[in-house]
Amino acid sequence: MKSSISLFTALLGTTVSIASPLMAQQEQTSILIDNASYWTAGMNAASGPMDILIEGNAIKSIAPEITPPEGAEVIDAKGKTLIPGLIDTHVHIMDTLSPNALKNTDLFYLAFLAEQNAERLLMNGVTTIREAAGPSMGVKRAIDEHLATGPRIYPSGAAITQTGGHGDFRNLDNPTPQKGGYADETETMGLAYIADGKAEVMRGARDAFRKGATQVKMLVSGSVSGLHDPVDVQEFTEEEIHAVVEVAENFGTYVMVHAYNDRSIQASLRAGVKSIEHGNLMSEETMKLMADKGAFLSAQTYTFTQKLPYFNDSQIEQLNSVNVGLDQMFTLAKKYNVTITHSSDIYGTPENFANAPQEFILRQKWFTPVEILEQATTNAAQLLALSGARNPYPDQALGVIEVGAFADVILVDGDPTKNVSLLAKPDDNLSVIIKNGEIYKNVLPD
Ligand SMILES: [Zn+2]
Known part of the structure; x- marks a missing residue:
């Protein structure tokens, strides 16, 4: 009995000690994706140049010219195409x-x-x-x-x-x-x-x-x-x-x-x-x-x-x-x-x-490239949303680039609305991968 109590206490200790670094990672950050072409479902082709501002885990604004907020990380997309994750x-x-x-x-x-x-x-x-x-x-x-x-x-x-x-x-x-x-x-x-x-x-x-x-x-x-x-x-x-x-x-x-x-x-x-x-x-x-x-x-x-x-x-x-x-x-x-x-x-x-x-x-x-992209973004998001009361990510939209949506986006070197095969070679053709407002890959020069 005694040993099981100490195990439980030890586990509690572990939980407390990992809580702080995790919270540190969730601090509010801003990312400005500058000069991107972008596509989201409903568009027949990619269009740009556009700036996309991410704040925390959400897309905050989409406009032709956005001034980076204080301390924002700026990614110069150089006209590459941003699409939903x-x-x-x-x-x-x-x-x-x-x-x-x-x-x-x-x-x-x-x-x-x-x-x-x-x-x-x-x-x-x-x-x-x-x-x-x-x-x-x-x-x-x-x-x-x-x-x-x-x-x-x-x-x-x-x-x-x-x-x-x-x-x-x-x-x-x-x-x-x-x-x-x-x-x-x-x-x-x-x-x-x-x-x-x-x-x-x-x-x-x-x-x-x-x-x-x-x-x-x-x-x-x-x-x-x-x-x-x-x-x-x-x-x-x-x-x-x-x-x-x-x-x-x-x-x-x-x-x-x-x-x-x-x-x-x-x-x-x-x-x-x-x-x-x-x-x-x-x-x-x-x-x-x-x-x-x-x-x-x-x-x-x-x-x-x-x-x-x-x-x-x-x-x-x-x-x-x-x-x-x-x-x-x-x-x-x-x-x-x-x-x-x-x-x-x-x-x-x-x-x-x-x-x-x-x-x-x-x-x-x-299917056309745009149809294939829709299948992998909004169509799929609509299906996942059927999880309704059990949806673990319910508060913001998935699979779209729009204000308020989850900041899940990828930057493609080329235009996938014309050549969707680009997505078949992600190591070569994906320059940036962002999920929940956090950068997991960025191979663009600073
Ligand atoms: Zn299966």
Whole structure:
């Protein structure tokens, strides 16, 4: 008993001692970005020259000529293009290792990998992400408290998966819990939550919110990589999906679902799901329903170019089918004016996270540079705002350059409204990265 009290006291001491340097970093500062061209959603092209003044964590003013306030840091943009920080609505910073490799690690190691992934994303110009499966709440908190470097995070917590679903990585000879089975590392580490029936899926959702999820993720269809859940399968019943939607709505937020096929997407939409992840195999009828329900399409391209070394023939066949589906999906989404967001579904280690911006190249097959920029800024911000009462960054706008918005901006060497491929090489083409009014990268000469 005595030792546990002293541990608690020691922890309290730690909290007090780190509080002061953190507060010092949050002091009011001003940054004047001088002589920039700029773009924000609603503009057909970049325009300038313009001055943008940042005060604290907000954009204070935008005008052709602003006199720098006393003590302001002045960045001469030399006509480069300032755009809102990018938002990725489907990322897996926690999904760093294969289910097998998880057996030989612990959450502390995973957190270090996740932090490296988060930092790589920020250096890609991504200032906000939605984490799509896993215990990212601690990493989010560490970033918000300046203990680590990375984007703003909207965590989903453990993805709710059915027995045998996309998130069930147990060995085949591990029985269900009712028959003496045991949870594997994917579950014990909080990446997935296996549940069947209304009561269990609701418990999974409530547990995610208990841990700080801002929305809940459900895996409602088979997957490309799945060995035991082919991509044509619907996972969960409409009733189970609706039960999770009800829990999310009780928490003032929404549900996002991994879903490829018509059957699973339609069930989700009828159940009240607001964010469809992937969606590659949807028909015209389903896309119409997406539009009717006002659901968002959080779709990807780059991830489907990745034929993983361990893929067998059926996995390769599934990969090919979802790649073929992409063309129809994006064409239909445009036809029915469904809101598409930028998302990469990037996972693994920082080396792979460096590939996430390939998304900006591949989407040009269907979209103009300005459309692609809108997907990565306002469209994505609208989706994240559905987290409503659970929104961790509620007070100011995200994904726009306007007075009062969060000062999340990146300076591009060139004009991404004409050449959006510039964003695919962030190390070369991003001169300045600012998140929450703080400079994380500035390679411009003083
Ligand atoms: Zn994913």
